[in-house]
Amino acid sequence: MAGRRKAILDPSYEAVVVGAGNGGLGAALQLALKGVKTLLLEQHNVPGGFATSFVRGRFEFDASLHELADVGSADNAGSLRVFLDEAGTDIDWVAIPEAYRVILTDENLNVRVPFGIEELIDTIESEVPGSRKAMTKYMELCKDVNGALGILGGIADSAKPDRMISDFMSFVRDSDNPIEEIASIVRKLMNLLRVISKTVDQVSDEYKLPDRARAILYPYWCYLGLPMSRLSFTSWGAMLISYMTKGAYVPRMRSQELTMAMESRIRELGGRIEYNTRVEEILVERGKVTGVRTSQGDEIRTSQIIANVSPTLVYNDLISPKTEVPKIALKNVNARKHASSCIVVYMGLDTTLDELGLTDYGYFISKNMDTDEIYDSTYVLDVPIMQATTCLNNVIPDCSPPGTSIVSITTLFSMDSWSDVTPKDYFKVKNRIANGLIDQLENGTGANIRDHIEEIEVATPATFARYTRSYKGVVYGYELDPWDGVIARVVTKEDEKYIKGLEIGGGFSFMGHGYNVSLLSGRAAALSTLKEMGVKS
């Protein structure tokens, strides 16, 4: 390069975090909080990975966020808010007023679903008279499962995951604790055990939930991305309870506020962040990490690495030399199935949501709520039959200039159906699908979108691959079948750690995908790293 040597980095760090998505940022933040000399490396030139925003004309779009679970209000804080507050990040959270509106065009169903377990049951009862009893029991079960998960690993409810189990043990041992509470804990655990290997459909059948009740209850499935005939009930139940009891939030300045707030805090705490720096090799010697090599030619020594990268890529592409990759690690990642990618249509409209008659933030629009049929439709290079659409001005009225609004349509999309698209056809194909999605939105809501499009951008699996380099543009990590659900992953986490000093955080790690769990799994990875380093918590 032009008469100039490359600016270099320090040759060694106590810990290196690979990737500045939610997981990597959560990890680096936790490490920096403990004063660990941390280097966070990111191949893109801003933090966030999927959790980013972009500007077009007068509009700023969120690349991915619909809503964040596990934030909660200041006095009913979820573990994510607790962590980020304690870490000293500056984020302006805005509450989403209601859970969603579900519109099923073939079923003549159009229902707004509020937050709150009672409110949910009431809403379904008024649409499906006679469902109250079954729904109440079902939600009790979800609560128990969520509570049990919280107790067992702090996965859903606790801000201090690593302490929960010992707390539980001492809680049980402590004779002062009332027997009723111990009994309730035991009940929760028993309930969890009962459904631990079941799918959502199996449990709904067992509880005799009417079809129409399921149709109203199920839309959130698309945040987990697996049809209810396969989705692990525990993952589902925990998510449902989290949304219903803690509500949902977005940062005022799109998800980029969340990720830049973490970035800023990491730097304040002395962590170092380098962008435009892709880790090309994770160096391993005799089963232990020793450092990384980057696209900038850095070679950095470290004994602790947290990868905000899918294990599939870690074991196939990153670990060097290849002889250090155990066969079992490759089998492990091959056994698991990559989940969906997405297509998103971002639109800046030159009219208000009011004028369009769009009254809600989140719309789930589909022909029906047959999740198998919907899932299958994402495996065809065509318009999938379900979309999840957000109308941001209904949460943040001034997120765009007066008289305008931001509407984003998202649909799950299997990356395999995108595999045959050639560069030549690319723009045509993506516009055809975007067109179909806009039709679907107009048909479902009656809003005239088309005449008001001032800015539009369409993201496909290739777009996500471009910005995050995720394998095949996968957004949703690995599929959450019961055998690879959260419980199964937590339980096997230690046994399936194949390289000493290497932790995985983010959407491909043990907690599953989504903003909150990706971020907190990065943090959990950092807690393991700290433990390994002997840093006191």
Place this chain on the structure above:
Amino acid sequence: MKKKNNFLGDIAGLIELLPERKRRIERASPGPIGDDPINELARSLHPQKIYFEIAEVRDETPTIRTFKLVAAPDSGTTALPVFRAGQYLAFREEVQGVVVTRPYSISSSPREALEDGFMEITVRKIPKGFLTKHIWKNWKPGSKITSSGPAGFFYHEPLRDTNHILGIAGGCGFTPFRSMIKDAIDNDLDLSITLLFGIRTPDEVIFKKELAKYKRKMGKKLKVTYVCSEPDGSWKGPSGFITKDVIKKQGGGVKGKTLFICGPPAMYRFLENELAEFKIPQKRIRREVFGEIDDITAFDEFPRGLKRKKFNIKVHIGSEVEEIQAKATETVLVAMERAGLAPQSKCRSGECGFCDSLLLDGEIFVSPENDGRRMAGVKFNHFHPCASYPVTDLEIIVNRSV
């Protein structure tokens, strides 16, 4: 940790979850993952860099040259990417020991890149221009040059725009429209193009011959009018600037059209007034970015009394720290380029975010017409050096370039 996992392991094992997981993993292949067509597609659509060889140089006028570029496989580019007609490439060149970038719209069509293996750019020589002077001297057939992947948002989008483009071009702003016209012909698009091209002197008329050819192919769907501001006796077309009357008469009015405007900032300001009476909704006007503003002191918002000021900028890149000097009237990006820091940039207009950097200390003036920062970026002191001017001494963190 161990205790917890054993405990959980016991209960989960009880119910056959773990044996199933074990079975599945044991049964799986230990082979490699195989290829990733999606990342391949992303790379071919958006290469980080394109390595070109100049195949041909054509003088359009004494000060305008078209360069025909083909892939340079030896340097790492085997095929040219598709792009959307109207996009630009940012070229990165070393001139007198410093590295600068400059954006140029692609003037050839997407099909030509894909099927015929070339791209063209058409460059106007800027009086006292830093890069263009170098280009005129050094860019010859056989020269190797490097650009970014295709970038920018100045293209016709059927999901958004009407199927009639009213293009208004000035300076070298004709270039993206040449690409759009060729694209419309190549793909037989349902698209009409009416173009008003403002030139200073009659000898600035370019592409005259080929336009006649395009006209034969597109018929009524293409209309091009040159509007000359300094005509001589031989000029037969309309003269003056592109006024509302020209837009009505030669442009056929604005109804049902989407305006695409590409030219120097002065033209944008002039058109603002001319277009006012048409009351065109914002969504029907697309403007190409115009690069750095030549005279930032002309802005009312620019702080007074800075014109001749110089500041120090402490630049952190990687673990290195450099102290550089900067003029108040030049962007932070240019100051860094002058100092030989070779920072990365693409649009040089505040739009693309490619130069995103972090302001640790000091104050900047951000060109109001080029402020493409994200909201969170503003909150957490990210800034775009290509659109920012120092108002005090600064301390900044800049990314190493890719």
